[in-house]
Amino acid sequence: MCGIIGVIDRRRKCMDGTGIKAALSMMNERGSGEGAGYVAYGIYPEYKDFYALHVFFDNIRENKAALDILLEKWGTIVHDEQIKTYEQPNIRKVHTPWRYFFRPDRSLMPKSTTPDEDIVTHLVMTVNAAQNGALIFSSGKNLGVFKAAGWPEDVANFYRIEDYKGYLWLAHNRYPTNTPGWWGGAHPFNLLNWSVVHNGEITSYGTNRRYIESYGYHCTMFTDTEVVAYLVDLLIRKHGLSERMAVRALAPPFWEEIDRMPEKEQELNRAIRLTYGPALMNGPFAICVANEDTLVGFTDRIKLRPLVSGEYGDRLYISSEEAAIRTIEPDIENIAMPKAGEPVIGRVIA
Amino acid sequence: MSIGSVPLKFRVSIDPERCMVCGRCVENCSYGVFRQENEKIRINSRNCVACHRCLAFCPRDAIDISEKPTDYRSHPLWTRDVREAIFNQAKTGKIILAGMGNALPYPIIFDRLVLDACQVTNPSIDPLREPMELRTYLGKKPASLSLKEYPNGDVELKTKLSPNLQIETPIMIGHMSYGAISLNAQTALAKAVSHIGTFMGTGEGGLHESLYPYQKHMIVQVASGRFGVDINYLERGAAIEIKIGQGAKPGIGGHLPGEKVCADVSCTRMIPEGSDAISPAPHHDIYSIEDLKQLVRSLKEATEWKKPVFVKIAAVHNAAAIAAGIARSSADAVVVDGFRGGTGAAPRVFRDHVGIPIEAAIASVDAKLRQQGIRNEVSLIASGGIRESADIAKVIALGADAVYIGTSALVAMGCRVCGTCYRGQCAWGIATQKPELTQRLDPEIASVQVANLIHAWTDELAELMGAAGINSIESLRGNRDRLRGYMLDASLMQVLDVKSVGA
Numbered sequence: 084m085c086g087i088i089g090v091i092d093r094r095r096k097c098m099d100g101t102g103i104k105a106a107l108s109m110m111n112e113r114g115s116g117e118g119a120g121y122v123a124y125g126i127y128p129e130y131k132d133f134y135a136l137h138v139f140f141d142n143i144r145e146n147k148a149a150l151d152i153l154l155e156k157w158g159t160i161v162h163d164e165q166i167k168t169y170e171q172p173n174i175r176k177v178h179t180p181w182r183y184f185f186r187p188d189r190s191l192m193p194k195s196t197t198p199d200e201d202i203v204t205h206l207v208m209t210v211n212a213a214q215n216g217a218l219i220f221s222s223g224k225n226l227g228v229f230k231a232a233g234w235p236e237d238v239a240n241f242y243r244i245e246d247y248k249g250y251l252w253l254a255h256n257r258y259p260t261n262t263p264g265w266w267g268g269a270h271p272f273n274l275l276n277w278s279v280v281h282n283g284e285i286t287s288y289g290t291n292r293r294y295i296e297s298y299g300y301h302c303t304m305f306t307d308t309e310v311v312a313y314l315v316d317l318l319i320r321k322h323g324l325s326e327r328m329a330v331r332a333l334a335p336p337f338w339e340e341i342d343r344m345p346e347k348e349q350e351l352n353r354a355i356r357l358t359y360g361p362a363l364m365n366g367p368f369a370i371c372v373a374n375e376d377t378l379v380g381f382t383d384r385i386k387l388r389p390l391v392s393g394e395y396g397d398r399l400y401i402s403s404e405e406a407a408i409r410t411i412e413p414d415i416e417n418i419a420m421p422k423a424g425e426p427v428i429g430r431v432i433a
Numbered sequence: 434m435s436i437g438s439v440p441l442k443f444r445v446s447i448d449p450e451r452c453m454v455c456g457r458c459v460e461n462c463s464y465g466v467f468r469q470e471n472e473k474i475r476i477n478s479r480n481c482v483a484c485h486r487c488l489a490f491c492p493r494d495a496i497d498i499s500e501k502p503t504d505y506r507s508h509p510l511w512t513r514d515v516r517e518a519i520f521n522q523a524k525t526g527k528i529i530l531a532g533m534g535n536a537l538p539y540p541i542i543f544d545r546l547v548l549d550a551c552q553v554t555n556p557s558i559d560p561l562r563e564p565m566e567l568r569t570y571l572g573k574k575p576a577s578l579s580l581k582e583y584p585n586g587d588v589e590l591k592t593k594l595s596p597n598l599q600i601e602t603p604i605m606i607g608h609m610s611y612g613a614i615s616l617n618a619q620t621a622l623a624k625a626v627s628h629i630g631t632f633m634g635t636g637e638g639g640l641h642e643s644l645y646p647y648q649k650h651m652i653v654q655v656a657s658g659r660f661g662v663d664i665n666y667l668e669r670g671a672a673i674e675i676k677i678g679q680g681a682k683p684g685i686g687g688h689l690p691g692e693k694v695c696a697d698v699s700c701t702r703m704i705p706e707g708s709d710a711i712s713p714a715p716h717h718d719i720y721s722i723e724d725l726k727q728l729v730r731s732l733k734e735a736t737e738w739k740k741p742v743f744v745k746i747a748a749v750h751n752a753a754a755i756a757a758g759i760a761r762s763s764a765d766a767v768v769v770d771g772f773r774g775g776t777g778a779a780p781r782v783f784r785d786h787v788g789i790p791i792e793a794a795i796a797s798v799d800a801k802l803r804q805q806g807i808r809n810e811v812s813l814i815a816s817g818g819i820r821e822s823a824d825i826a827k828v829i830a831l832g833a834d835a836v837y838i839g840t841s842a843l844v845a846m847g848c849r850v851c852g853t854c855y856r857g858q859c860a861w862g863i864a865t866q867k868p869e870l871t872q873r874l875d876p877e878i879a880s881v882q883v884a885n886l887i888h889a890w891t892d893e894l895a896e897l898m899g900a901a902g903i904n905s906i907e908s909l910r911g912n913r914d915r916l917r918g919y920m921l922d923a924s925l926m927q928v929l930d931v932k933s934v935g936a
Contacts, residue, residue, distance in 0.1 A: 260554050283555070284554050284555040284902075286551070286555060286901060286902035286903050286908065286915075287903060287907075287908030287909075287912060288912075288914055289830075289911065289912035289913050289914030289915060290907070290908050290909070290910055290911050290912040292914075293803055293911050293912075293913075294803075294808075294809070294911075296803070297803040297804065297805075297806045297808060298806065321577075322577040322578070323579075323580075324578070324580060325580075325582050327582075328580055328582070328588065337564045337566060338566055338568050339564060347590075350590060351580075351588055351590045353594075354575075354578055354590050354592065354594055355578065356907075357570050357574045357594065357597065358574055358575050358576075358577065358578050358592075358809070359578075360574075360809070360907035360910070361808075361809050361907060361910070361911070363905055363907050363908055364908075365902065365903045365904060365905060365908035366555050366902045366903070366908075367555050367556060367902070384904065384905075385558070385563060385564075385904065387555070387556060
């Protein structure tokens, strides 16, 4: 079932993790205590120019040296440290979370127009596919994912999420069916600055995975959600589509609607469906996806999962439940339920 | 007479209690099994091919046909078919001609693949109550789109799309030429595809004038014999297909026995009446992949780049690499024809022994195109041995965009798969040009039957997709996660890239 929530402050005013933790816990009916996670944007201002890599090590002694060598091969480790955690009775610490601030060496990707991103993507894909006791689960700038197997409040306390201050948050309360108990399987999923939380099951996963893999992405997380992050990266970063057009490709209108549109619009929508048919996501889902200045929420084409949005001041909230939003913001305004396939988009203006 | 007679293939019997000597069997059998003497029907079982025409028209169910009434001494290696082929060739010294598809009992991969359905974690979708999209576009697609967005929300499409065929169901009818089948049969197919909103192939037999009204639904074929090809023909088709090979006889050309080349066929094909129409094994202007590219582009140039050009190959061992080459030739779609594909006439040795099954061919072609990052730029059409809607769902999940059906469309018109098409005596009026036989097929009625079949299969596909929680066919395409292999060996599962049942 799963519960999701996202919030963006359009003026980049930071919120600490207290509110999001309470909101996520409000949706415990949607979870099973086997996975929860948070991502916050704007938490590493002093290292904002470097890629913040969050890594789960199975064993520091065995697995860390190899990753250090690989990172040094592709750039410079500006700083690295263990991510502080605080023991919780209900969380078994099976991994050691670590953070690196990393500067890629552009000269190693001479033919690319986006060498930094390509190096980091390559590192994430290689390390995660190799499964050598290290998993890079967060790789953007000035942002970080915090996740584990457990209930939302336990995971939040484990990382002391209230100590982090971000202007954009996503959070996820998991009811796993695929990979219960696996930390890597908890949401959010992240690649570069893209983070995704997802409620549902993507029935087109096989098609989407095979499509994205032909562009050099590797699906290594054994779950359908990571494919969303890669699709968004491909469509927006590599193909240059706007968020609105990318959502149009992922959850397009039905042919019946397209056939009724004015000719120019028909042509556009037909072109999107022809070109991006393999990216179309089927099955029930509600998704929040974010990058450093945008929060987008959308559902599948027949809205088989709930999604509610609301605003207060400079903040846009998107969640599975209105009650969760009200936990953070009791005076919430403009509560709305977006139509199937229609994106809700929040952008920073400062 | 050193070999003498071989045992009967079929024994025809008439129950005298039931028979009322109406003579319908005599009238209907085009193979001369029955004759009426006084008040009795006489039977020559040796002529019977089991086309069931007599059975279908006997008002009293008096006729029975049993297969292989006499046993040979059984032997696992020296089967009856092997022995009879030797007798035949010892007598004639010739290549044995056969009809329909592969007749050896190879395992059927389709029957060892099972489909998926939703339970609990995601809802199945009810096609009776929710939209279900089977619309498919065949043709070249861009790898990405270039869009310009304006502040007022307008979006301008800057990428120009190539022409695509739009079909409302992924089911098309494959190429069966006028010559191989009768004009009435082609007319029935043409009416059916026009009614359904899909396409059919003309085969290598030209396009008969009476079919011009249906040309919007015709894919015209250019094969190695170039029979019937001129600019008028090319311009009439909705798309053009270059036939390199055919699943029933990979590596050799077509063969239309002279018996079937009547005056009308000769005009449409532009060949002399009564002559065997034997198309060469290769196209003599295509000796390499770059030659194919030239032909694709010449055909496009001739038709002002307004029509998609398909290239059809037989499923052979190296089909994946060949298809990847074709995908780079400006072709809009690759048709892969599996070794079970039917034919009017093919040497038995080719029909039964050359080529690979469509399931494996589609899986490897799709994988190769993906590896090279060009899968979505070209369409992939599967044909050869599609028997039911489940086969279509499975082959699409393996990676095809659409299918061609052939034999099943003929069966919908009455064909009993007797496999005697090459003799031109088809009692059902389908694979013959004899006016007294072709008139038996009413194109109006037959077209309704063919349209019914496509309609029924399309409905079944929609139900299967809905059960799998998929409401758009592009999400089934290449979705091998929704297939499982049942008792398939490990190496084949690797080729198909499917997991085992239970995994």
